[in-house]
Amino acid sequence: xxxxxxxxxxxxxxxxxxxxxxxxxxxxxxxxxxxxxxxxxxxxxxxxxxxxxxxxxxxxxxxxxxxxxxxxxxxxxxxxxxxxxxxxxxxxxxxxxxxxxxxxxxxxxxxxxxxxxxxxxxxxxxxxxxxxxxxxxxxxxxxxxxxxxxxxxxxxxxxxxxxxxxxxxxxxxxxxxxxxxxxxxxxxxxxxxxxxxxxxxxxxxxxxxxx
Amino acid sequence: xxxxxxxxxxxxxxxxxxxxxxxxxxxxxxxxxxxxxxxxxxxxxxxxxxxxxxxxxxxxxxxxxxxxxxxxxxxxxxxxxxxxxxxxxxxxxxxxxxxxxxxxxxxxxxxxxxxxxxxxxxxxxxxxxxxxxxxxxxxxxxxxxxxxxxxxxxxxxxxxxxxxxxxxxxxxxxxx
Numbered sequence: 530x531x532x533x534x535x536x537x538x539x540x541x542x543x544x545x546x547x548x549x550x551x552x553x554x555x556x557x558x559x560x561x562x563x564x565x566x567x568x569x570x571x572x573x574x575x576x577x578x579x580x581x582x583x584x585x586x587x588x589x590x591x592x593x594x595x596x597x598x599x600x601x602x603x604x605x606x607x608x609x610x611x612x613x614x615x616x617x618x619x620x621x622x623x624x625x626x627x628x629x630x631x632x633x634x635x636x637x638x639x640x641x642x643x644x645x646x647x648x649x650x651x652x653x654x655x656x657x658x659x660x661x662x663x664x665x666x667x668x669x670x671x672x673x674x675x676x677x678x679x680x681x682x683x684x685x686x687x688x689x690x691x692x693x694x695x696x697x698x699x700x701x702x703x704x705x706x707x708x709x710x711x712x713x714x715x716x717x718x719x720x721x722x723x724x725x726x727x728x729x730x731x732x733x734x735x736x737x738x739x740x
Numbered sequence: 741x742x743x744x745x746x747x748x749x750x751x752x753x754x755x756x757x758x759x760x761x762x763x764x765x766x767x768x769x770x771x772x773x774x775x776x777x778x779x780x781x782x783x784x785x786x787x788x789x790x791x792x793x794x795x796x797x798x799x800x801x802x803x804x805x806x807x808x809x810x811x812x813x814x815x816x817x818x819x820x821x822x823x824x825x826x827x828x829x830x831x832x833x834x835x836x837x838x839x840x841x842x843x844x845x846x847x848x849x850x851x852x853x854x855x856x857x858x859x860x861x862x863x864x865x866x867x868x869x870x871x872x873x874x875x876x877x878x879x880x881x882x883x884x885x886x887x888x889x890x891x892x893x894x895x896x897x898x899x900x901x902x903x904x905x906x907x908x909x910x911x912x913x914x915x916x
Contacts, residue, residue, distance in 0.1 A: 631905055632885040666892055666901025667884070 569707060578703040579609035581696065584620035584644065586637060589627025591654040591686040603689040610696050617643040622699060626686075628656035629669045641676050647708040649699050652678045653692060655685040673719065681721045695722045742833040743775050749796040750777070754787060764836050776836040784839055785849050791826065791835070792854055799826035799835065802851065805861035807869045811895040819843045820871060824851070841871060850876040868893035 587595050598605050605611050614620035617640045629637055641650070652672055655661035658681045660670035672678060679702065682695035698720060747761050757780065764774035779787055791797045804825035810816035818840035826835045841848055850873035851858045862873045863882040870891035873879060881888060890902055 632883075665899055666897075666904055668905075670905065 570704070574704050574707045577707070578700040580612075581608075581610040581622045581649075581699060581703070582612045582614050582620045583610055583622040583624050583696075584615070584617055584640070585613050585624055585626065586640065587624075587626040588629060588633070589654075589656060589686075591626035591657070594686045594689055594692060595624060595626045595653065598689040598692045603693065605693060605696065608693065608696055608700065617641075618645060620644060621648050622696075623648065623650045624653055624692075625650065625657045625672055626653040628661060628663050629672055630667050631669055632667070634669050634672075634675055637672065638676055646710040648710075649679045649702065650677055651680045651682060651692075651695050651699065653682045653695065654687055655683065658683070661685060679718045679720065681719070683721060691722060698722050742831055743773060743835065746791075746797050746833065746835060747775070747777070749794060750787070750790070753790055753794075754783070757783060757787070774834070774836065776838055779837055779839050781839050781841060781848055785851070785854070788824070788837075788851055788854050791837075797835075798828045798831050800829050801827040802855035802858055802861070803827045803834075805851075805858055805865065807865045807871060807893075809869065809893065809895045820846050820869060822848055822865065822871060846871045847874060848872075849874050852876055867891070870894065 585592065585595055597603060599611060599613060610622065617623075621644065623641055623644060625637065641648075652658045656663060656668070657672050658678075660668050664670070669675065680695045680698045682691055684691050687695075702718065747759065750757075750759060759777040759779070761775055761777050764776040791799045802824060804823075806823050806825075808821045808823060810819060810821060820841045820843075821838045822841065824837040824839070826837065828834070839848060846869075848871060850862055852862065852873075853875065859877065860882060862876055863878070863880060865871050866873060866876075866879055867881040867883050868891055884892065888904055890897055890904070892901070
């Protein structure tokens with residue numbers, strides 16, 4: 530390019546050439562992608578994973594542990610997730626804590642639908658994940674039959690440490706993938722938080738809501 | 741004792757009715773003075789109105805209305821008993837009323853005209869036991885969801901349901 534004659538028209542042409550170079554895969558573009566990935570990974574995703582805003586959908590005793598997690602002793606603010614929002618429009622992490630009756634399920638589904646992308650779901654405790662001991666006609670046998678779930682937190686109810694581990698599992702997802710929206714995740718990741726700290730992927734659960 | 745005067749007032753007013761007064765819990769001592777009467781369903785409204793209005797009884801409050809399923813209960817002649825738990829605030833006594841009904845299509849007259857608070861209680865009994873109350877202003881299901889057809893607190897209803905929880909819509913992933 531002619532360096533001496535930098536009219537606006539020439540600058541535009543230079544910009545177009547660099548965009549073409551970006552598409553064709555020259556070294557300049559790979560450096561640019563590396564830089565932008567670096568920013569996205571360690572800048573944007575880092576910010577994003579420490580500003581999860583949970584929506585507490587607490588229907589049972591798991592909700593008490595959820596409150597304990599938010600309170601000063603366990604202090605989920607250390608992980609940047611202390612802003613409990615009771616409006617689905619303002620939150621990006623749905624924590625379903627407790628058993629869900631079948632009559633309640635449309636409400637939960639509507640709340641999930643009202644949340645803006647990107648959004649993640651934690652199914653907290655045995656009842657939300659599997660129905661727990663409430664194997665009756667009126668209780669949903671796992672909310673994952675009806676809506677996507679990203680992380681299951683085991684326990685009856687889970688201790689606050691376990692829930693924090695579940696939130697950290699969401700943080701790992703955010704750190705790794707950024708804002709893949711829920712359509713790309715296809716029904717949620719269905720990972721189970723374990724004591725070893727390794728997230729265990731859960732097999733695809735075909736819908737057998739009864740048994 | 742106040743509750744004895746209630747029973748004598750009833751027997752005086754309705755001489756043809758056998759109230760079968762007894763303790764609420766059969767086989768237990770009656771130290772708590774929990775007296776249970778049986779009413780025939782065709783005279784339920786008449787006697788209940790008397791119990792509320794009369795000077796000697798004055799049961800202003802219907803504190804509970806529930807139902808018992810006597811299926812496979814030893815010695816039970818009828819399938820259901822609707823139990824009315826009455827409280828007189830001004831006179832300070834309580835009384836329990838049982839009204840026996842039978843399959844098929846168990847039906848009782850509604851007491852919402854006497855105690856308006858019976859509205860949701862009767863809806864609950866209708867929902868969970870399937871006893872319909874004639875004269876109820878709005879007899880819809882209370883606990884279970886729309887489209888539910890069974891009566892889950894009946895003894896012959898299976899705990900896991902009859903497929904109600906399976907036949908439910910899955911939320912599509914792409915609606916967001």
